[in-house]
Amino acid sequence: xxxxxxxxxxxxxxxxxxxxxxxxxxxxxxxxxxxxxxxxxxxxxxxxxxxxxxxxxxxxxxxxxxxxxxxxxxxxxxxxxxxxxxxxxxxxxxxxxxxxxxxxxxxxxxxxxxxxxxxxxxxxxxxxxxxxxxxxxxxxxxxxxxxxxxxxxxxxxxxxxxxxxxxxxxxxxxxxxxxxxxxxxxxxxxxxxxxxxxxxxxxxxxxxxxxxxxxxxxxxxxxxxxxxxxxxxxxxxxxxxxxxxxxxxxxxxxxxxxxxxxxxxxxxxxxxxxxxxxxxxxxxxxxxxxxxxxxxxxxxxxxxxxxxxxxxxxxxxxxxxxxxxxxxxxxxxxxxxxxxxxxx
Amino acid sequence: xxxxxxxxxxxxxxxxxxxxxxxxxxxxxxxxxxxxxxxxxxxxxxxxxxxxxxxxxxxxxxxxxxxxxxxxxxxxxxxxxxxxxxxxxxxxxxxxxxxxxxxxxxxxxxxxxxxxxxxxxxxxxxxxxxxxxxxxxxxxxxxxxxxxxxxxxxxxxxxxxxxxxxxxxxxxxxxxxxxxxxxxxxxxxxxxxxxxxxxxxxxxxxxxxxxxxxxxxxxxxxxxxxxxxxxxxxxxxxxxxxxxxxxxxxxxxxxxxxxxxxxxxxxxxxxxxxxxxxxxxxxxxxxxxxxxxxxxxxxxxxxxxxxxxxxxxxxxxxxxxxxxxxxxxxxxxxxxxxxxxxxx
Ligand SMILES: Cc1cc2nc3c(=O)[nH]c(=O)nc-3n(C[C@H](O)[C@H](O)[C@H](O)COP(=O)(O)OP(=O)(O)OC[C@H]3O[C@@H](n4cnc5c(N)ncnc54)[C@H](O)[C@@H]3O)c2cc1C
Ligand SMILES: Cc1cc2nc3c(=O)[nH]c(=O)nc-3n(C[C@H](O)[C@H](O)[C@H](O)COP(=O)(O)O)c2cc1C
Ligand code: FES
Numbered sequence: 001x002x003x004x005x006x007x008x009x010x011x012x013x014x015x016x017x018x019x020x021x022x023x024x025x026x027x028x029x030x031x032x033x034x035x036x037x038x039x040x041x042x043x044x045x046x047x048x049x050x051x052x053x054x055x056x057x058x059x060x061x062x063x064x065x066x067x068x069x070x071x072x073x074x075x076x077x078x079x080x081x082x083x084x085x086x087x088x089x090x091x092x093x094x095x096x097x098x099x100x101x102x103x104x105x106x107x108x109x110x111x112x113x114x115x116x117x118x119x120x121x122x123x124x125x126x127x128x129x130x131x132x133x134x135x136x137x138x139x140x141x142x143x144x145x146x147x148x149x150x151x152x153x154x155x156x157x158x159x160x161x162x163x164x165x166x167x168x169x170x171x172x173x174x175x176x177x178x179x180x181x182x183x184x185x186x187x188x189x190x191x192x193x194x195x196x197x198x199x200x201x202x203x204x205x206x207x208x209x210x211x212x213x214x215x216x217x218x219x220x221x222x223x224x225x226x227x228x229x230x231x232x233x234x235x236x237x238x239x240x241x242x243x244x245x246x247x248x249x250x251x252x253x254x255x256x257x258x259x260x261x262x263x264x265x266x267x268x269x270x271x272x273x274x275x276x277x278x279x280x281x282x283x284x285x286x287x288x289x290x291x292x293x294x295x296x297x298x299x300x301x302x303x304x305x306x307x308x309x310x311x312x313x314x315x316x317x318x319x320x321x322x323x324x325x326x327x328x329x330x331x332x333x334x335x336x337x338x339x340x341x342x343x344x
Numbered sequence: 345x346x347x348x349x350x351x352x353x354x355x356x357x358x359x360x361x362x363x364x365x366x367x368x369x370x371x372x373x374x375x376x377x378x379x380x381x382x383x384x385x386x387x388x389x390x391x392x393x394x395x396x397x398x399x400x401x402x403x404x405x406x407x408x409x410x411x412x413x414x415x416x417x418x419x420x421x422x423x424x425x426x427x428x429x430x431x432x433x434x435x436x437x438x439x440x441x442x443x444x445x446x447x448x449x450x451x452x453x454x455x456x457x458x459x460x461x462x463x464x465x466x467x468x469x470x471x472x473x474x475x476x477x478x479x480x481x482x483x484x485x486x487x488x489x490x491x492x493x494x495x496x497x498x499x500x501x502x503x504x505x506x507x508x509x510x511x512x513x514x515x516x517x518x519x520x521x522x523x524x525x526x527x528x529x530x531x532x533x534x535x536x537x538x539x540x541x542x543x544x545x546x547x548x549x550x551x552x553x554x555x556x557x558x559x560x561x562x563x564x565x566x567x568x569x570x571x572x573x574x575x576x577x578x579x580x581x582x583x584x585x586x587x588x589x590x591x592x593x594x595x596x597x598x599x600x601x602x603x604x605x606x607x608x609x610x611x612x613x614x615x616x617x618x619x620x621x622x623x624x625x626x627x628x629x630x631x632x633x634x635x636x637x638x639x640x641x642x643x644x645x646x647x648x649x650x651x652x653x654x655x656x657x658x659x660x661x662x663x664x665x666x667x668x669x670x671x672x673x674x675x676x677x678x679x680x681x682x683x684x685x686x687x688x
Contacts, residue, residue, distance in 0.1 A: 004378040004379065005378060005379055005618075006379065007379065007617065007618050007619060045616065045617075051411055051563075051564050051592060051616065052410065052411055053408060054408055054411055054412065054413060054563055054564065054612075054616065055408050055413065055615060055616070056615070056616070095617075097379075097618060295403060295404075296403075296404055296405075296406040296407070296408075297406070298406050298413060298415070298612070298615040299369070299375070299614065299615045299618070300615075301375040301376065301378075301379065301618065302371065302374075302375040303369065303370055303371035303374075303375040303376060303614075304368065304369055304371070304406075304415075304417070304615065305368075305371075305391070305400060305405070305417045305420045306405045306406040306415060306417060307403075307405070307406070308400060308401075308402075308403045308405055308417075308420070309403065310402065310403075322399030322400065322420075323399060323400055323403075323420060328375070342402065342403070343403075
């Protein structure tokens with residue numbers, strides 16, 4: 001089940017606007033920084049007049065810095081709660097409940113170890129439909145990450161974990177327009193001496209912000225300058241208006257990536273329509289797909305049954321006929337587990 | 345001074361403090377037990393149980409309102425057999441009184457549920473949710489008139505030796521009448537209130553938010569209304585009243601005790617702070633100790649002593665309800681159509 005959730009105080013270290021209505025908040029909270037696994041979320045109480053707004057707001061953990069006891073969320077102002085969040089300053093306190101939910105299930109490389117597993121939160125550990133081990137060494141195994149808008153948030157943390165496990169990835173990032181691309185600088189980059197590829201696989205902390213918008217990082221196992229032979233981490237940027245990167249939909253780019261073969265699994269987070277299309281492509285190319293879903297939440301713990309998503313199979317593993325709980329059975333699901341036509 | 349005595353008794357249930365977790369907001373304890381030691385509660389009221397498993401309503405199931413929450417969960421639950429098999433033994437192990445909330449759509453179903461639970465280990469009491477629609481009354485909730493509340497209470501009383509609590513709906517002309525009907529039917533206590541029926545409209549999509557149109561309103565928004573209901577019910581009956589509605593803080597809980605409640609239950613408050621119940625227990629303790637009040641029971645109804653004629657309470661001598669024991673089957677409205685009922 002992963003680490004038990006705890007309600008505790010987080011101190012705002014930084015709350016920076018990174019685009020129109022997009023903010024990145026860095027929070028100090030040792031427990032979440034240490035325990036969160038990729039795909040999990042925190043349930044944040046909005047500070048304001050007492051009990052107004054009433055409910056907590058869920059946000060994906062976007063990155064953790066265990067050594068600093070800090071974590072990041074990336075959020076878009078869409079309503080009252082997020083607007084209030086955007087006014088917070090360093091030193092302000094937030095009540096956060098987490099880490100919550102079931103995260104992404106990771107590939108294991110080379111048959112051995114559990115390096116690539118998302119730890120005790122993994123469904124594999126419960127004998128679920130783990131995708132098991134694939135490939136034999138770094139550079140050959142690849143997964144695809146597909147982000148629509150702020151859906152990039154949980155995938156950033158996932159990309160770091162994948163990278164550390166020695167698996168390569170193609171990260172397809174889409175937004176309506178270039179200015180709405182947030183968090184690109186947080187994606188790990190291989191240390192191959194290229195100026196664009198600062199980060200380092202040995203350093204799980206986010207790389208210092210750099211300009212990578214529209215950049216195509218080198219493909220698989222590049223051994224440029226320093227002879228780097230680590231896993232591939234390729235970033236493809238797609239905007240609907242063509243202002244940065246390729247013009248079109250993120251799923252257009254994904255189709256090409258999947259058509260190229262070699263993709264063992266695809267992970268997606270973004271708007272409902274995008275997730276449906278990713279699931280469809282996954283089926284067409286026989287690539288298993290995991291999606292991170294959103295739903296209105298009250299408890300965030302699995303108790304109130306308010307965050308229901310329709311299950312694809314009538315009888316699910318969790319034994320909850322008909323519906324699954326996004327907060328506790330998810331937010332990450334295998335695409336075939338849920339009825340994606342019913343979401344959004 | 346000596347530490348305050350928080351213990352209260354509801355029927356045959358001895359609670360170490362007057363604070364319960366309200367039905368439907370606390371699941372079967374499992375999720376909250378990961379956050380805090382739930383053995384500190386006065387009692388746990390389970391999610392509503394029905395004879396057969398129920399899948400619940402399609403999403404969305406939640407809608408935040410100013411200081412309130414509308415829900416339309418639709419009584420999603422695994423059914424009584426699975427409850428007894430999978431949940432009751434674990435619940436019993438917490439060492440806290442367990443009250444099972446039951447919902448049926450006919451007298452027969454309520455009786456069958458009560459019989460099934462009669463020998464279940466670890467079940468200390470039943471809370472009869474009369475807000476659910478009665479299929480023999482055109483789908484009108486049992487709660488809607490004293491006569492059907494009386495019948496359902498009397499029927500369940502005949503088959504159960506456990507503590508019997510009737511959970512009253514506030515969506516009635518006068519709660520004093522339904523409270524008295526429950527008392528005459530043999531209830532050991534009444535709980536007030538269940539959610540207030542409301543509607544949310546989605547102005548973007550030009551349609552109601554919930555598939556069943558009506559949903560149940562809870563949270564701080566209903567607190568003044570619930571206090572009135574408790575005041576009126578407590579004035580009309582001799583059995584204990586469990587006060588419910590918008591309790592988030594110790595202050596709120598104390599107000600309910602002063603208005604005549606012998607115990608309280610916390611629902612939506614658990615979503616705001618998962619440890620709300622604990623905070624309320626501790627807050628009541630300090631309130632008593634600071635004022636040198638010996639016991640929580642000393643608070644019950646204290647505010648009433650200061651109410652004049654204008655207080656609107658039904659005076660103790662006025663009997664609002666007398667059971668008619670009519671034998672005609674059509675003593676209930678026979679209108680057709682399915683209920684949108686405030687079942688959660
Ligand atoms: C698991 C999960 C992870 C999320 N991660 C992120 C993230 O990393 N970055 C980000 O910007 N947003 C994220 N969201 C969406 C975010 O929770 C909503 O944008 C936010 O709750 C809106 O609050 P508000 O008060 O500004 O909007 P309002 O519209 O005023 O909110 C009203 C109510 O609706 C709920 N609500 C509104 N939109 C959503 C939504 N899309 N999903 C769930 N509830 C919603 C609110 O929580 C609140 O209860 C995530 C949602 C979920 C379920
Ligand atoms: C999500 C949700 C589910 C609920 N489910 C039930 C239920 O199954 N049976 C029941 O009798 N009451 C149910 N209730 C009503 C609560 O037990 C309580 O009476 C009501 O919410 C008012 O209290 P509150 O303002 O503290 O939440 C539910 C309430 C909520 C918010
Ligand atoms: S939000 Fe309560 S069960 Fe998911």
